[in-house]
Amino acid sequence: MTFTIHGVGVSRGVVIGRVHILERDQLEVQEYAIAKEKVNAEILRLQNAITAARLQLRAIREHVPKSTAAEIAAFIDTHLLMLEDSSLTQEPVRLIAELRCNAEWALKLQRDALVAVFDEMDDPYLRTRRDDVDHVVNRIQRILANQIPAKHEIPDSRLRDLVVLADDLTPADTVLMQHHGIAAFITEYGGPTSHTAILARSLGIPAIVGVHQARRYIRDDDTVIVDGTNGVVIVEPDDNILSYYRDKQAADSRYYAELAKLKEAPATTMDGVEISLLANIELPADFEAVRRVGARGIGLYRTEFLYMNRPHLPDEDEQFERYCDVLHALDGIPVTIRTLDLGGDKTVDGGYQDRPVAANPALGLRAVRLCLKDPSLFRPQLRAILRASAFGPVRLMIPMLSSLHEMQQVKMLVEEVRSEFRMRGIKFDEGMQVGGMIEVPAAAVCADLFVKHADFLSIGTNDLIQYTMAIDRVNDEVNYLYDPLHPGVVRLIRHTIEAGEKSGKTVAMCGEMAGDPRYVRLLLALGLREFSVHPAALLEIKRIIRDSHAGELAKMQSAILACASGREVAAVLDRIN
Numbered sequence: 001m002t003f004t005i006h007g008v009g010v011s012r013g014v015v016i017g018r019v020h021i022l023e024r025d026q027l028e029v030q031e032y033a034i035a036k037e038k039v040n041a042e043i044l045r046l047q048n049a050i051t052a053a054r055l056q057l058r059a060i061r062e063h064v065p066k067s068t069a070a071e072i073a074a075f076i077d078t079h080l081l082m083l084e085d086s087s088l089t090q091e092p093v094r095l096i097a098e099l100r101c102n103a104e105w106a107l108k109l110q111r112d113a114l115v116a117v118f119d120e121m122d123d124p125y126l127r128t129r130r131d132d133v134d135h136v137v138n139r140i141q142r143i144l145a146n147q148i149p150a151k152h153e154i155p156d157s158r159l160r161d162l163v164v165l166a167d168d169l170t171p172a173d174t175v176l177m178q179h180h181g182i183a184a185f186i187t188e189y190g191g192p193t194s195h196t197a198i199l200a201r202s203l204g205i206p207a208i209v210g211v212h213q214a215r216r217y218i219r220d221d222d223t224v225i226v227d228g229t230n231g232v233v234i235v236e237p238d239d240n241i242l243s244y245y246r247d248k249q250a251a252d253s254r255y256y257a258e259l260a261k262l263k264e265a266p267a268t269t270m271d272g273v274e275i276s277l278l279a280n281i282e283l284p285a286d287f288e289a290v291r292r293v294g295a296r297g298i299g300l301y302r303t304e305f306l307y308m309n310r311p312h313l314p315d316e317d318e319q320f321e322r323y324c325d326v327l328h329a330l331d332g333i334p335v336t337i338r339t340l341d342l343g344g345d346k347t348v349d350g351g352y353q354d355r356p357v358a359a360n361p362a363l364g365l366r367a368v369r370l371c372l373k374d375p376s377l378f379r380p381q382l383r384a385i386l387r388a389s390a391f392g393p394v395r396l397m398i399p400m401l402s403s404l405h406e407m408q409q410v411k412m413l414v415e416e417v418r419s420e421f422r423m424r425g426i427k428f429d430e431g432m433q434v435g436g437m438i439e440v441p442a443a444a445v446c447a448d449l450f451v452k453h454a455d456f457l458s459i460g461t462n463d464l465i466q467y468t469m470a471i472d473r474v475n476d477e478v479n480y481l482y483d484p485l486h487p488g489v490v491r492l493i494r495h496t497i498e499a500g501e502k503s504g505k506t507v508a509m510c511g512e513m514a515g516d517p518r519y520v521r522l523l524l525a526l527g528l529r530e531f532s533v534h535p536a537a538l539l540e541i542k543r544i545i546r547d548s549h550a551g552e553l554a555k556m557q558s559a560i561l562a563c564a565s566g567r568e569v570a571a572v573l574d575r576i577n
C-alpha cells in the first residue's frame with residue numbers, strides 16, 4: 001500500500017531507492033556491584049574501551065576522502081576530543097570507585113548528567129551537541145558489550161544506491177555513507193540545523209530529517225521516493241507515482257545541466273541592466289558550492305558559526321586566520337563579513353553563556369547590541385576583520401541596526417582600531433567599506449539616514465519580516481503570517497532601495513527572499529540591483545534575471561506598491577512571473 005510520511009527536507013533532490021535500516025538503538029545497560037578488590041580491574045576495562053573507541057574513530061578519520069568537506073573531519077575530531085575530555089575519561093572512573101558499580105553503569109550515569117545540561121540549553125544548534133555525547137558514549141558501550149562495530153561502520157559496498165533510514169546519523173557514519181555511495185537518507189531526529197542536515201547539504205545527498213517514528217512504518221527493502229526538496233517520503237509508490245517522479249528526476253537533471261551552463265554568464269537582464277549576484281556562506285563546506293556556481297562575491301558571511309559548537313570563543317588570531325582562509329579559498333572574490341549576530345535564536349554560544357535567557361530573545365541583546373555592550377567580544381572581531389582586509393577584498397557589515405547611534409558607535413570602534421594599526425604599522429585596507437543591515441522596521445523607515453553613514457546597506461528580510469509582522473521566525477504557530485508579500489514588507493523594501501538610489505550607494509538584499517525564485521521579478525520591479533543568495537539557488541536566480549526585462553518590470557512598481565494585501569501583490573506577481 002502506498003503512503004506518505006513528512007519530515008523536514010534539508011537537502012534538495014529526488015531519489016527512488018530501496019531502504020536499508022540502520023539499527024543503532026541505545027544499548028540496555030544494567031547496574032551491578034563490583035567487589036572492592038575488582039574496582040581497579042573495572043576501571044581498566046573502561047579505560048581500554050575508551051582507547052579502543054579512539055582507535056576506531058582515528059581509523060575512520062583516516063579514511064575521510066580528501067574531497068570531503070573539512071567540517072566532516074572536524075566533527076570526527078570533536079568526537080575524538082570528547083574521548084580525551086575528563087568528563088568521559090575521569091568522571092566515570094570516579095563513579096566506579098565511589099559507587100563500586102560496573103563501567104557501563106558509571107558511563108550511563110555520566111551520559112545522563114551531560115545530556116541533562118545540553119537539554120537545558122535554548123539554542124537548537126547547541127542542543128544537538130547532546131547527540132554527540134550519545135554517539136560517543138554508545139560507541140564505548142558497544143565496545144564494553146563486546147559488540148562488533150555496527151553494521152554500517154564496516155565498509156560495505158552493499159549500501160551503494162540505497163536509501164538509509166536511521167534514528168540519527170553520527171558525522172562518522174555520514175562520511176562512510178558517502179564513501180559507500182548511498183543515494184539518500186532519512187532520519188527520525190534532527191532539525192535543519194543538526195549536523196546531519198549540515199553534512200547532507202555539503203555532501204549533496206538528498207535528505208529528510210525529523211521523520212518521527214519512520215522505523216515503525218517503513219521496513220527494510222521497502223521502495224521509497226525521497227523528495228528532499230519538499231520533505232516527503234513516499235513508501236511503496238504505485239506505478240503512476242513512480243513514473244511521475246522518474247519524469248521529475250529526468251526533468252530536474254536536464255534543468256540542472258542547463259543551469260550549470262550559466263556559470264560564466266553575466267547576471268544581466270534582457271534590457272542590459274547588470275545585476276550583482278553574490279552568495280551567502282556559513283561554513284567552509286560552502287566554498288566548493290560557491291566555486292561551482294561561479295559566484296562573483298560573497299554578500300553575507302555569517303561569522304557566528306565560527307563561535308558555535310565549541311567550548312571557547314575564537315580569539316583574534318584564530319578569527320583572522322579563518323577570514324584569510326575564506327579569502328584564499330574563494331580566489332580573491334570580494335567577501336562581505338558580517339559581524340557577530342548572536343542572540344535571538346542563536347542565544348547560547350561557547351564560553352559566553354552566563355546570562356539568563358531573555359523572555360523575548362529576538363527582541364533582546366542580539367547582534368550589534370550584544371557586541372556594543374561587550375567590546376571584549378566585539379573588538380577582537382573588528383581587529384581580525386581589518387587585518388584580513390590586507391589580504392583580499394573585504395567589506396564589513398553590521399547586523400540588526402535599529403538606531404543611527406549604533407552605526408556611529410561601530411564606526412568609532414573601527415576608527416580606533418584603524419588608528420592603532422596605522423601607529424603600529426599593522427597592514428589593513430584603508431578603503432574597506434563599512435555597511436549595515438536593514439532588518440529592523442525602524443531602520444528601514446530611516447534608511448535615508450542610515451545610508452548617509454554607511455558605504456552600503458543590505459536588507460535582511462528574514463528578520464525584517466519577523467519584526468515587521470511581529471512574529472517569531474522560529475515559531476511554527478505564527479509561521480502563516482511570515483509573508484514577504486505583505487504590503488508593509490514590500491513598502492519597507494522599496495523605501496530602503498529608494499534611499500540607495502537617491503544616495504548613489506548600493507542597497508543589496510541577503511535574506512532568503514532574494515534567493516527565492518518566486519520573488520526575483522518583484523524585487524527587480526522594486527529596483528533591487530544586488531542579490532545575495534544561497535549558492536544552491538544562485539544559478540536559478542541568474543536564469544530568471546537573464547529572462548527578465550528590468551524596464552518593463554519597473555513600470556509595475558506603482559501597481560505593486562498600491563496593493564492592499566499580500567494576496568493582491570501575489571496576483572500582480574503571478575502576472576509578471
Ligand code: PEP
Pocket residue numbers: 300302341439459460461462463464510511512
Ligand atoms: C536576515 O535576517 O535576513 C539575514 C540575512 O540574517 P540572518 O538570517 O542570519 O538573521
Ligand code: MG
Pocket residue numbers: 399439460462463
Ligand atoms: Mg538577520
